[in-house]
Amino acid sequence: MTNAEETASMESAAGEKASGVGDDSRSAISPDPSFLGQVEEIGEERLTPCFQCVKCSGGCPLTFAMDVLPHQLVRMVQMGLKQEVLKSSTIWLCAGCETCSTRCPNGVSIAHLMDVLRQIALTEGVEPAEPEVAGFHTAFLDEIRAGGRLHEMGMVRRYKFRTRKWMKDAGLGWRMFSRGKLKLLPVRIRDREWLKKVIPRFRR
Amino acid sequence: MCRLQTNGKVIMDRNLSYYPGCSLHGTAEEYDASTREICALLGVGLHELDDWNCCGASSAHVLSKEASVLMPARNLALAGREGKDLLVPCAACYGRSKAAQAALEEDASLRDKFGETFAEDPPAKVSIVSLLDVLAEPAMLHRIQEQVKKPLAGLKTVCYYGCLLVRPPRVTGAANYEAPESMDHVLTAVGATPLPWSYKTDCCGGGLAIGRSDLVAKLVDDLLMQAIDAGAEALVTACPMCQGNLDTRQQEARQAFERDYELPIFYISELVGLALGHPGVDAWWRKHLLDPRPLLRARELM
Numbered sequence: 001m002t003n004a005e006e007t008a009s010m011e012s013a014a015g016e017k018a019s020g021v022g023d024d025s026r027s028a029i030s031p032d033p034s035f036l037g038q039v040e041e042i043g044e045e046r047l048t049p050c051f052q053c054v055k056c057s058g059g060c061p062l063t064f065a066m067d068v069l070p071h072q073l074v075r076m077v078q079m080g081l082k083q084e085v086l087k088s089s090t091i092w093l094c095a096g097c098e099t100c101s102t103r104c105p106n107g108v109s110i111a112h113l114m115d116v117l118r119q120i121a122l123t124e125g126v127e128p129a130e131p132e133v134a135g136f137h138t139a140f141l142d143e144i145r146a147g148g149r150l151h152e153m154g155m156v157r158r159y160k161f162r163t164r165k166w167m168k169d170a171g172l173g174w175r176m177f178s179r180g181k182l183k184l185l186p187v188r189i190r191d192r193e194w195l196k197k198v199i200p201r202f203r204r
Numbered sequence: 205m206c207r208l209q210t211n212g213k214v215i216m217d218r219n220l221s222y223y224p225g226c227s228l229h230g231t232a233e234e235y236d237a238s239t240r241e242i243c244a245l246l247g248v249g250l251h252e253l254d255d256w257n258c259c260g261a262s263s264a265h266v267l268s269k270e271a272s273v274l275m276p277a278r279n280l281a282l283a284g285r286e287g288k289d290l291l292v293p294c295a296a297c298y299g300r301s302k303a304a305q306a307a308l309e310e311d312a313s314l315r316d317k318f319g320e321t322f323a324e325d326p327p328a329k330v331s332i333v334s335l336l337d338v339l340a341e342p343a344m345l346h347r348i349q350e351q352v353k354k355p356l357a358g359l360k361t362v363c364y365y366g367c368l369l370v371r372p373p374r375v376t377g378a379a380n381y382e383a384p385e386s387m388d389h390v391l392t393a394v395g396a397t398p399l400p401w402s403y404k405t406d407c408c409g410g411g412l413a414i415g416r417s418d419l420v421a422k423l424v425d426d427l428l429m430q431a432i433d434a435g436a437e438a439l440v441t442a443c444p445m446c447q448g449n450l451d452t453r454q455q456e457a458r459q460a461f462e463r464d465y466e467l468p469i470f471y472i473s474e475l476v477g478l479a480l481g482h483p484g485v486d487a488w489w490r491k492h493l494l495d496p497r498p499l500l501r502a503r504e505l506m
Contacts, residue, residue, distance in 0.1 A: 064422070144258045181230065181231045
């Protein structure tokens with residue numbers, strides 16, 4: 001972008017902003033004051049002790065891929081920015097390594113917070129920002145629901161139907177199969193009655 | 205203490221319930237085989253739980269707190285009936301089982317839910333141990349040292365513990381959770397050279413391997429580059445997800461970041477088995493995507 005173009009684009013952005021003043025339909029954020037309470041109740045933990053020391057984001061191995069950093073996400077929950085939080089890629093990219101929860105000086109379990117947010121997002125039908133990650137988790141549980149143990153080939157089949165990524169990892173799959181790491185047939189446990197009661201099924 | 209009888213028969217002096225988990229019956233069969241076989245050599249009897257189920261691993265806790273507790277709780281109830289300590293070699297299963305045990309202890313409503321679902325009392329308390337817990341006990345280290353037939357002299361490795369064996373310490377009870385040393389002690393006992401490095405407990409990406417393998421490749425690349433910087437020619441793990449990601453995503457990482465590394469990724473049990481002179485090690489190496497045999501030949505270990 002040339003200097004002139006840059007100036008022009010900044011001016012037009014400023015112009016849009018000016019025209020939005022006093023216009024209710026252009027409200028940039030719509031906080032939901034009940035969101036913090038909802039998250040704290042489901043997660044059974046208080047989030048208000050967070051004083052933004054940024055230690056969670058400092059140690060997080062996946063910040064390079066996240067659209068919102070973990071400490072920002074906690075602040076956004078405190079502020080009631082429900083849609084922004086539930087639509088973030090961050091809640092799906094957390095690998096659950098627990099570094100944040102381990103290092104938080106205020107005892108906030110941020111990794112657990114991510115679980116709670118993913119559960120709210122799925123139950124309230126929010127489109128996941130990372131459909132492949134969500135699809136992996138739901139396919140995984142579908143497979144366990146059926147037989148009680150993970151059968152990798154069955155899980156991958158369900159994953160592909162959920163995400164339509166038909167050819168992804170086909171070569172790797174073959175290399176693993178040829179070393180006997182992937183079994184053709186599932187092993188099912190005998191006592192399966194409880195599985196459908198305990199393991200939820202999600203559309204996404 | 206276990207004593208080798210004159211007829212070569214080992215008397216088991218410690219008996220444990222054994223929960224292999226799904227990975228050890230699938231993608232990580234070499235971890236299962238090497239764990240069973242070294243335990244037999246070291247006088248530890250393993251008794252697999254009958255009709256065990258998946259612990260929910262990387263996914264149940266993401267989608268349902270209740271499922272993430274009740275699934276491991278059923279296994280804990282099976283183990284409770286046996287009354288022995290429970291060996292869980294998979295780090296994910298270990299972490300989830302410990303988390304479920306803690307949740308049941310703290311939360312009466314989960315105990316009620318357990319009773320409602322399985323029509324029995326909540327599981328009796330059993331001690332859940334990892335393979336490193338078993339191998340790194342002082343008496344066991346001594347026994348390993350005594351039984352080493354082929355010291356792994358000259359094998360330069362870094363110990364990679366990953367996340368769930370140590371974190372969160374509130375659940376795992378790990379004392380030295382930022383810089384654990386148990387695996388280093390085991391490797392030293394078998395004559396290998398574990399090198400110091402700062403990435404012992406950094407994450408490999410775990411369950412993102414299928415949905416976002418590109419991110420896992422980045423984390424794998426970071427770990428391998430750090431290991432190489434430390435002077436290592438192989439990494440040693442005690443987790444099927446760590447070993448799996450580092451082994452199966454190494455090619456993707458090599459291509460994405462234009463590297464030429466080829467580092468074998470061992471399970472600690474495999475290296476102990478090699479040092480104890482187990483005759484069946486070759487079957488384990490065949491399971492690896494990145495064949496460790498050229499390195500072992502170069503170090504005159506096979």
